[in-house]
Amino acid sequence: MAEALKIRVEPRDPAKNKGTGTRVVRRLRKEGRIPAVIYGHKQEVVPISLSKDDVWHMIKAASHLAELDLGGKSETVLVRDVQWDNLGREILHLDFARVSADEQIETEVKIELRGHASGVDEGGLLEHLVHTLAVKCPANAIPDSIRVDVSGVGLDQGIHVRDLKLPPNVVADADGDLLILHVVTPRSAEESTGADGADAATQPEVIKPERKEKDKED
Incomplete structure (x- = not known):
């Protein structure tokens, strides 16, 4: 607190x-x-x-x-x-x-990530999507931050608001399905190139009008 x-x-x-x-x-x-x-x-x-x-x-x-x-x-x-x-x-x-010290209030508290996500060792990227959390609690129980342990987050896994372990008397004032963070698989360079190539192939061909020849002077 x-x-x-x-x-x-x-x-x-x-x-x-x-x-x-x-x-x-x-x-x-x-x-x-x-x-x-x-x-x-x-x-x-x-x-x-x-x-x-x-x-x-x-x-x-x-x-x-x-x-x-x-x-x-x-x-x-x-x-x-x-x-x-x-x-x-x-x-x-x-x-x-x-x-008042025991007054119920609404405020936002920053989210701090702790640990090393196991999914990163599998080649994933950790994306931290939500950096503050709206909470309801007594004024004298406002946490300085919400600490989230990410060590158990594997590849293609995440942590939602419903998964957070909040301090006593602190309640999240947000949708439980809100995604706080996840570990995603990065697109490979070949996939990116392939996608770009496919996009280019679907583009309509631009046909320029033919240039009219100038009449030759007599």
Whole structure:
């Protein structure tokens, strides 16, 4: 289970036009801070900012929960949304949703593959198709990841959602038939060439119009 990171945040004051707007956001980023909001539980939305270093630490730790210290008041929150720039390099904004420790929540958890698939030794290719899994669980039971042992996956075999061994109190919120990964037989070079040749053979022949001869001058 991922632990809630303790992060100190600062309030923003939109009522005085000092906490929102493009200029304010730019100023915050120059100061090494990122704007965010806290919402939920039928309470008011609170605009805040937090250190860029704290945000990156939270992202790298793949932490879903955070305990925010706002002027001595503690808020347990779930990271609901992270807004990135167009290049996917810089974090522009975060949304935090208030949660209780035992509150049932829905979130997505990354899938990590462990081991070496036996089918690869038989000449197969391991294809990882689904990288995150939607789950339902108490807020204090969110796993940091879903670890999948692939060592028993042979050639032309796979693992579906129904095959996953999930932690206690964690339920998959996805179709049980959803394929997470499989080991497939790669097409040989000869098969590829043959298929290409067959495709070429079925193409209609292009007949160009004959060029008219120019009349000879007398």
